[in-house]
Amino acid sequence: MTRLTHSDARDPFFDNAKFLLIVLVALGHFWEQIIGGAPALRAVHTVVYAFHMPAFALLCGYFSQRFSTGPAQMRRMTETVVIPYLIFETLYSATYSAERGYPFAITPTEPTYLCWFLIALFLWRLSTPLWQAIRHPVAVAVLISLTAGITTMSYDLALPRVLMFLPWFVLGLRLHARHFTLLRTAAARPVAVAVLFLAGAGAYLLAPGPDDHWLSMDVSYHELGVGWQEYLLLRVGIFALSAVLVAAFFACVPRRRTSFTALGAATMYPYLLHGLLVRAAEAAGLYPSLQALGLTGQVLLSVVVVVLVVVLSSAPVRRLFRPLVEPRLPFLFTPRSSTQVTDAVRQK
Template sequence: MAAFPRTTWTGMTNPTTPKIRNTSIDNIKAVLIFLVVFGHLIEIYVGEDHVLRSIWIFVYSFHMPMFALMSGMFSKASWDDKNATQLISTVLVPLIGFEIIYEATEFALKGTASVYAGLVAPYWMLWYLLSLLCWRLLLPLFSRMQFGVMLALALSLAGSYSEHAGYFLGISRTLIFFPYFLLGWKLGPEIFNVKKKERLLVSAVVVVAALIAAFMLKSDFDYRWFYGSYSLHRLEMANLTGSMYQLLQYAASTVIGLSVLYLLAQKDLRMAQIGKRSIYVLVWHGMALIILQETGVLRAIFKHENTVALAVSVLVSMAITWVCAHEKTEALTKRLILDPLAWLLIPKRPASQQDWS
């Protein structure tokens, strides 16, 4: 997946030894991308139902921070021709290709460019690819700093005071989620290899407490904090209290998120194939949701009482995730979109210069 560009392997370091993919990491990626689909599916209806709203808040309290953290875990701090080419093919190519596809779809449906185009911002979920591109470019620099994570955090807090922080080029989200990305790079995937009953128990308690807290929040809680695209001015907290709230959110999201990931890493959820192809879920699920919205299916789902609506939402999200992560979806996407665009963007090197490792 482009959002997790460095392939993760376990096993011997001898290059002649067959490499075994770490399925627990792919399982985690599968769950996170499912939560992205589910969160987007119920998003515009959360204000109408307390149960949906509470679950949505719980999911958003950690799922995007952990996406950034996982991306950092599998990113390389070195910079060479091979890494640059990989960054173009796995991040820039799908970003450009699907930006064109979604804007064309918006124009076909409404006769105008999207609101994102007016804001000079990536279309909807594609902000993540642009932010990932920036994070990967910044990583070689920040990885060589003694307190790189703290500097990224300071930049995030300072940037939140700018009245210009927002959707423009996804700058706000790039700054807000960058500390998670750097933290993931520092922690590495080995953090999930430690098997301790005490850590398992603490993680379970944290997750349950976070879910209960989400249900206990007042109805006027401003969940825009979770988006990472609003300045403190727009949130009406451009003061020291706002910064303290941001720090509290960083701490809570990190603790809750790592607890969730640690629990998910304990067993094989048999979702590794979805995790391996999660980039296709990221870029295609928006199209599925547009179709469901335009055909009235989403409105029909949320006309039911909350238990039924929640159950159907989960099932529909699972179906979208499965279809988008199917091997045929991968093959068609590569053949029709990614490969032609990569051919245009990446010059073919002479055979004598190719790296066959």
């Protein structure tokens, strides 16, 4: 079985997976605003956070297998990752300043809110040739991830998250199409549904725990209030649990073309834009009213968020925001840096 080719990138299975993942990302960010006092919603939120970023990182690795840091690929990554990061880092900094009264400051080395993933994607992809050259890359990446959690480091360049989620990207680099085929069977789906249901039940019993930082991977064991031995043991357990849930998620993804398949090719737009709406709704004071409605408010918010992701993925919105999300800056590059390359950034 060969690895990813350009034609594989339009497999509806992967576009379906990317769209569903971006819906879960958006839901998670909105749910965080009303999660207090809602153990069932918190349980769903916990399960989603246990697998959605690992699955995203895995897909980014899978679609980065042909990345070689050549001039054309570096140009494409600059236009679709680096420049959008600088643009949205500025926008989110301004949003936080206006909404919460923080002093406005542009600090590109300290990513704001969801911009951390762009930094991570940039650094992961730059490291791709290294992981393709060394032996046992997944094991080495796991070792780096665990070590990052028992060391003291700042949040510059989102390094805690970059290093702790690294194994999922490296695992994606090593996967073949046949590995996903194992999950794309009728027999796998009911098992996957049962696994997700059991995970939700377990998360409900643990509510209001565990601490969200265990799954967001942004702090060390010191901040989590455990010893390093306990931390390492729990992190290994989280790796195993996340692997099972990632597999369960992919087993549930539709294999054929659906009404939302085409939207899966444009997930960077809802990813970067929805956070601004999260903050706008907070500034407007909408969340206390929704929280007061209980289950009705949770369902209403969830439906609105799904519709919102569809709208943000639509062609009119993409045309409007393309200068921010996918800017074209030919004056920065030499003529030989052709843009005719296969790129994984749009798979995010």
